[in-house]
Amino acid sequence: MAGHSKWAKLKHVKGKTDAQKAKTFSKLVRFITIEAKKAKGDRNAPGVRTAVDKAKAANMPADNIERALDRASGQGAELEQVTYEAYGPGGCALIIEGYTDSRNRTSQELKHLLGTYGGTLATPGAAMWAFTKNAEGKLEPTSPIELSQEDAQKMADLSLALEEHDDVSEVYTSAA
Numbered sequence: 001m002a003g004h005s006k007w008a009k010l011k012h013v014k015g016k017t018d019a020q021k022a023k024t025f026s027k028l029v030r031f032i033t034i035e036a037k038k039a040k041g042d043r044n045a046p047g048v049r050t051a052v053d054k055a056k057a058a059n060m061p062a063d064n065i066e067r068a069l070d071r072a073s074g075q076g077a078e079l080e081q082v083t084y085e086a087y088g089p090g091g092c093a094l095i096i097e098g099y100t101d102s103r104n105r106t107s108q109e110l111k112h113l114l115g116t117y118g119g120t121l122a123t124p125g126a127a128m129w130a131f132t133k134n135a136e137g138k139l140e141p142t143s144p145i146e147l148s149q150e151d152a153q154k155m156a157d158l159s160l161a162l163e164e165h166d167d168v169s170e171v172y173t174s175a176a
Helices: 004-036 046-057 060-074 105-118 149-164
Strands: 082-086 093-100 118-123 132-133 138-143 168-173
Touching: 004 046, 004 060, 004 105, 004 168, 046 060, 060 118, 082 105, 093 105, 105 118, 105 149, 149 168
Parallel strands: none
Antiparallel strands: 082 093, 082 118, 093 168, 132 138
């Protein structure tokens, strides 16, 4: 029978899961590299150990982890940690954290994404006032904003698009 190959079905499923793994692994490699550079190559630093533990929890191969640690001490594109502040649909505040090798490229891509979903990039300090850091170092909104159903859908689409962006690692929002 034509079109009933088990391999064809497996090939499509495997392709989809491999793409998801690749995206996750690339974000983890950037995270490990940044933390190892902060620690100046000390593999036993708490930040590096946390990054490696996250990678192991995501079933990242040990070879990839070692290459990421080696990349931090070697030559290559300099990755830096960036934080962008923005306002999303309905006026909710957004904090976008990530790692990039080109601030200009990343800011332009984020401006485009925000504009597509009804948001704007803000100046530093414009949206940070709406958040406080908890004990784990994560940001929490001080006073969550209720959004209309339309704005809530736009915000959900925007946060999904931002999280799919290669340079973005965390997105915090003040929307309830």
